[in-house]
Amino acid sequence: MDRRDFIRVAGTAVSAAAGLGCGTEPAYAEGADKSSLQNVSWDKAPCRYCGTGCGVEVAVQENKVVAVRGDEKSPVNQGLLCAKGYHLPGMLYGKDRLKFPMRRNAAGKLEKISWNEALDLIAEKFQTALKEHGPESVGVYGSGQWTIFDGYAASKWVKGGMRSNNLDPNARLCMASAVMGFVTQFQSDEPMGCYDDLDVGDDFILWGNNMAEMHPVLFSRMLENKRKNPRVRIVDIATRWTPTSDFADMYVQINPGSDLALANGILHLLLANGEINEAFINENVVFRRGIEDLEQIGYGCFDEQSEKYGFKDEAKESSLDELKEFIKEYTPEKVSELTGVSVAQIKSLAQMYGDSARGTVSMWCMGVNQHVRGTWMNNLITDLHLITGKISRPGSNPFSLTGQPSACGTAREVGTLSNRLPADMVVNNPEHRAKAEEIWKLEPGTINPKPGYHTVDMFRALTRGDLKALWIQVTNPWVTLPNLNRFQRKPGDGRFIVVSDIYPTPTTEMADLILPSAAWIEREGLFGNTERRTQHWNKMVDPPGEATEDAWQIMEVAKRMGMGHLFPWADEKNWHEQMYEEYRQFTLGTGKDLASYQQLKEQRGMRWPVVDGKETRYRYAAGHDPYVKKERGVHFYKAKGYGEKAAFWIRPYHPPAEVPDDDYPFWLTTGRVLEHWHTGSMTRRVKELHRAVPAAYCELNRADALALNISNGDKVKLSSRRGEVVLDVRVDGRGKPPKGSVFVPFFDETKLANLLTLDAMDNISKEPDFKKCAIKVEKV
Amino acid sequence: MFSQPKRFSRAPAHAMTLIVLAGMLLCAGCGKRKNDSSTSAPRTTAQRSIRRAYDGAPPIIPHKPLKADCITCHSETGQQVPELGFAAANPHFNTSHAGSLSNCRQCHLFQESTELFAESEFVGIPQEITHGSRAYPGAPPMVPHSKLMRENCSACHSGPSARPEIRCTHTTRTNCVQCHLFQEPGENSFAVHQPL
Numbered sequence: 001m002d003r004r005d006f007i008r009v010a011g012t013a014v015s016a017a018a019g020l021g022c023g024t025e026p027a028y029a030e031g032a033d034k035s036s037l038q039n040v041s042w043d044k045a046p047c048r049y050c051g052t053g054c055g056v057e058v059a060v061q062e063n064k065v066v067a068v069r070g071d072e073k074s075p076v077n078q079g080l081l082c083a084k085g086y087h088l089p090g091m092l093y094g095k096d097r098l099k100f101p102m103r104r105n106a107a108g109k110l111e112k113i114s115w116n117e118a119l120d121l122i123a124e125k126f127q128t129a130l131k132e133h134g135p136e137s138v139g140v141y142g143s144g145q146w147t148i149f150d151g152y153a154a155s156k157w158v159k160g161g162m163r164s165n166n167l168d169p170n171a172r173l174c175m176a177s178a179v180m181g182f183v184t185q186f187q188s189d190e191p192m193g194c195y196d197d198l199d200v201g202d203d204f205i206l207w208g209n210n211m212a213e214m215h216p217v218l219f220s221r222m223l224e225n226k227r228k229n230p231r232v233r234i235v236d237i238a239t240r241w242t243p244t245s246d247f248a249d250m251y252v253q254i255n256p257g258s259d260l261a262l263a264n265g266i267l268h269l270l271l272a273n274g275e276i277n278e279a280f281i282n283e284n285v286v287f288r289r290g291i292e293d294l295e296q297i298g299y300g301c302f303d304e305q306s307e308k309y310g311f312k313d314e315a316k317e318s319s320l321d322e323l324k325e326f327i328k329e330y331t332p333e334k335v336s337e338l339t340g341v342s343v344a345q346i347k348s349l350a351q352m353y354g355d356s357a358r359g360t361v362s363m364w365c366m367g368v369n370q371h372v373r374g375t376w377m378n379n380l381i382t383d384l385h386l387i388t389g390k391i392s393r394p395g396s397n398p399f400s401l402t403g404q405p406s407a408c409g410t411a412r413e414v415g416t417l418s419n420r421l422p423a424d425m426v427v428n429n430p431e432h433r434a435k436a437e438e439i440w441k442l443e444p445g446t447i448n449p450k451p452g453y454h455t456v457d458m459f460r461a462l463t464r465g466d467l468k469a470l471w472i473q474v475t476n477p478w479v480t481l482p483n484l485n486r487f488q489r490k491p492g493d494g495r496f497i498v499v500s501d502i503y504p505t506p507t508t509e510m511a512d513l514i515l516p517s518a519a520w521i522e523r524e525g526l527f528g529n530t531e532r533r534t535q536h537w538n539k540m541v542d543p544p545g546e547a548t549e550d551a552w553q554i555m556e557v558a559k560r561m562g563m564g565h566l567f568p569w570a571d572e573k574n575w576h577e578q579m580y581e582e583y584r585q586f587t588l589g590t591g592k593d594l595a596s597y598q599q600l601k602e603q604r605g606m607r608w609p610v611v612d613g614k615e616t617r618y619r620y621a622a623g624h625d626p627y628v629k630k631e632r633g634v635h636f637y638k639a640k641g642y643g644e645k646a647a648f649w650i651r652p653y654h655p656p657a658e659v660p661d662d663d664y665p666f667w668l669t670t671g672r673v674l675e676h677w678h679t680g681s682m683t684r685r686v687k688e689l690h691r692a693v694p695a696a697y698c699e700l701n702r703a704d705a706l707a708l709n710i711s712n713g714d715k716v717k718l719s720s721r722r723g724e725v726v727l728d729v730r731v732d733g734r735g736k737p738p739k740g741s742v743f744v745p746f747f748d749e750t751k752l753a754n755l756l757t758l759d760a761m762d763n764i765s766k767e768p769d770f771k772k773c774a775i776k777v778e779k780v
Numbered sequence: 781m782f783s784q785p786k787r788f789s790r791a792p793a794h795a796m797t798l799i800v801l802a803g804m805l806l807c808a809g810c811g812k813r814k815n816d817s818s819t820s821a822p823r824t825t826a827q828r829s830i831r832r833a834y835d836g837a838p839p840i841i842p843h844k845p846l847k848a849d850c851i852t853c854h855s856e857t858g859q860q861v862p863e864l865g866f867a868a869a870n871p872h873f874n875t876s877h878a879g880s881l882s883n884c885r886q887c888h889l890f891q892e893s894t895e896l897f898a899e900s901e902f903v904g905i906p907q908e909i910t911h912g913s914r915a916y917p918g919a920p921p922m923v924p925h926s927k928l929m930r931e932n933c934s935a936c937h938s939g940p941s942a943r944p945e946i947r948c949t950h951t952t953r954t955n956c957v958q959c960h961l962f963q964e965p966g967e968n969s970f971a972v973h974q975p976l
Contacts, residue, residue, distance in 0.1 A: 040905070059905060067834040067905040072928055079928045082886045086837050093902035216886040223882060243885070503898075675889060684897040688833055688840055692889035694897075 045537035046527050047085045048520040049677045051402030053529025060540050065089040074604045082216040087686045094685030098516035099545020123560035125496040129468040139166035143474035144404030144411045147525040150550040151410035152583050160440045161563040165452030168418045170475040171411035172455035176765035177369040178400040181378025185647045188424050188638035189412050192619040193397030194531040198222045200395035201361040203352045205235045208367020212244040213674035240737040256772045257656035258339040263380035265335030266350045268327045275354030280389030286642045287318035289650045299657035300761035311763045353384050359395030370771050375764035376651035386648050392621040392634045402530040409528015419451035422586035439585050454766040459487050471498040473550045478506040479679040479749050482768040483759040485723050505681050506749050518543035524576045535605035591627050656772040657760035664774035667741040670753045680747035696748035698727040701739045705731045715780040723755030823941050825907050834904020838887040850884040869935035920959040927962050
């Protein structure tokens with residue numbers, strides 16, 4: 001027991017002792033048990049961590065967070081949290097919180113400076129870069145952890161002020177493939193379904209998704225459905241056995257990257273068995289086919305192609321007949337050979353998707369998105385739902401899960417991606433630019449029509465020297481970028497990097513200027529979760545030291561650059577509400593309508609489109625979505641370019657960018673663990689979470705361990721063509737990779753999995769593939 | 781093709797596992813068995829505090845992983861486990877929503893290390909002994925905490941590990957909520973503090 005623990009219990013010891021000696025009825029001193037709980041107030045907020053968006057109630061006493069509890073009024077989690085959520089308060093109180101702006105001096109040492117000096121310096125550096133090298137030389141790298149305010153301020157400043165499109169979020173590394181999946185098929189981002197599907201679906205097909213650890217509260221909600229309804233089945237399609245597999249009715253082990261073949265194999269059987277919904281297809285689906293030539297597409301790796309990966313897909317009209325011809329070669333036998341999945345299991349999956357009497361929910365996250373053909377794989381999963389008509393119905397939907405608290409609300413809806421504007425608009429569409437300029441009250445022609453750098457190209461440009469000034473907020477790229485050795489800085493390289501964060505990280509190590517940010521409930525905020533739910537919280541405590549919120553930092557710099565007109569309400573007390581009401585104009589009447597600020601303040605979040613104060617559970621569905629007329633069952637009204645129908649994309653199998661060979665005989669897959677969130681900069685500062693998983697490790701198959709004479713706890717050196725890292729071995733731990741495969745979590749800044757990974761990318765979303773590269777394993 | 785998932789059976793179905801586990805521990809501990817009665821001492825508030833980040837946080841797991849399902853030992857009533865002491869009863873045993881709570885490690889953490897990544901200044905709500913309000917002296921007290929995940933009253937209020945301060949005096953009466961009503965969740969803590 002440390003001193004603090006002692007103090008915490010000391011006050012109760014007396015009353016406990018008094019209770020012991022008094023017979024059957026403990027005699028408490030009345031009022032004595034209220035001692036230290038005076039002046040505790042509770043308020044609602046969404047959890048700070050993943051995209052689930054669990055509701056928590058936060059207890060504040062004397063300007064400090066002292067506890068949280070699961071919010072029983074939240075429809076998302078109904079009072080339940082996960083270990084990270086229950087331990088949220090500790091995240092704010094690491095002793096090494098950044099509290100003051102700091103500049104790196106000529107000797108490389110950090111020195112405290114004033115906010116005025118810091119903001120002036122940023123304004124000057126960005127002005128100089130703009131003047132000397134133009135809008136392509138400045139950039140902002142943000143985050144799916146940005147509140148809607150931060151992302152909106154950044155977007156307006158970069159696109160409306162500096163006339164640059166070099167604005168991208170870390171969500172590019174996370175769910176860009178899901179964005180492009182929905183956009184290519186429905187011409188509108190984000191899922192049609194919602195968490196209610198977890199309560200009413202019959203078959204849950206998890207595609208490369210360790211949901212028990214990554215979305216544990218949603219997983220438990222699905223398990224509850226299963227407990228009540230024995231008909232419910234869970235299928236885990238995975239490249240390694242995980243805690244999710246423990247609960248699955250069927251475990252389908254698949255070769256890395258062969259999910260494309262498996263999905264096509266299922267389509268083959270659905271067509272061969274006639275288990276398709278022709279009436280639905282005729283009414284609601286068009287067929288499209290893109291560029292499929294492997295040579296032409298490539299993988300965007302640093303060495304292999306030009307430094308800029310700008311491949312563009314082209315859509316050709318196609319048909320059900322062409323699909324039938326195309327799919328012929330994906331026989332169960334051939335697919336079995338490519339995937340390593342038995343023919344019986346492929347048939348079983350096809351039966352599940354083909355059974356029109358059962359509700360089918362497909363769920364996926366990083367396994368599908370961090371994929372050299374991630375958009376294709378997103379397309380194929382949705383194709384399975386389009387061809388069977390199992391879409392926009394309670395309990396039948398393709399549902400992509402999201403890893404960051406506002407990847408949907410900020411990165412996707414505000415559109416802080418290098419080619420996007422708010423509410424599904426893009427910079428290369430003149431009408432979209434005109435609408436943005438009108439709402440932003442800018443001169444026509446202000447917004448730059450040329451998309452900016454996507455994340456990997458942004459950091460390549462920084463390394464190359466084309467990007468001169470970069471501001472990084474709420475993210476840690478020097479842990480999360482693939483092939484990290486490529487992105488090291490050299491002293492005196494002439495670039496200017498600002499990093500806003502709450503703790504020191506490997507990214508603040510790279511910074512010329514560090515700004516301390518307010519975290520979570522230290523400021524007013526809005527997040528948007530995976531099921532389109534926008535959630536508001538109030539500021540509950542003051543940030544430490546001189547920390548400020550990210551949106552404020554941006555607005556102050558904009559003012560200093562003569563762009564104060566972008567934020568006319570910046571100095572007013574309720575600027576959050578005014579900014580939101582301006583942003584909300586983008587959404588009204590588009591099918592992405594957001595709720596009023598007042599309603600968000602009162603409710604446990606609202607799922608858009610919110611029309612007449614009512615939220616929408618199922619998009620495109622009659623009786624649910626106010627934009628769908630009653631007589632039409634389903635209406636994909638956002639897809640104007642497809643005649644208001646959804647696009648079924650024919651997508652072939654392509655092999656991964658790098659596969660194991662004689663020199664590098666193992667697959668490496670990277671990912672997360674339940675206890676740590678992303679790079680662990682928050683969760684590692686929580687005692688209970690850090691002690692549960694204190695360091696990254698390497699999961700190895702038992703047979704491989706035996707062959708290499710390695711036991712549990714031994715150290716191994718993992719090396720790829722790009723780097724190496726030494727780790728402790730786990731055999732038969734919580735995850736069990738198959739023979740020839742290795743798993744390493746990426747959270748540990750001292751044992752960087754991303755020194756090994758390959759900077760190969762999805763051809764359409766430009767999201768890197770962190771899940772597949774070749775390594776060797778040597779005992780140290 | 782479809783195997784029966786293992787987690788949905790309740791404790792009795794695991795009787796065999798328990799016997800094997802108990803046997804395993806007995807063999808392993810040959811000659812070094814502690815006196816069982818000493819290991820089943822009631823929980824104290826101090827213990828409770830050490831295992832929780834704040835009052836109301838899920839406790840960490842104070843033992844090493846045992847390669848057995850948690851609910852084998854942490855059953856509806858809890859049970860004596862040789863060498864380890866009394867495995868506390870599972871207070872969520874009758875929790876009906878929020879996922880059947882079969883994924884124990886969603887909330888409860890093994891601790892593999894005693895180190896810190898960085899020093900912390902967090903101080904949580906302290907562990908407090910609280911009691912519910914009564915309508916008049918001698919009336920049954922109301923339940924001073926929220927119900928969610930504490931549906932199995934006897935887990936904390938009776939049995940060898942119950943803290944003496946909150947131990948039930950009338951365990952033969954099994955329908956607790958007949959007399960002890962839940963107060964609405966209050967604004968003070970996970971526990972509701974209301975003086976008489």
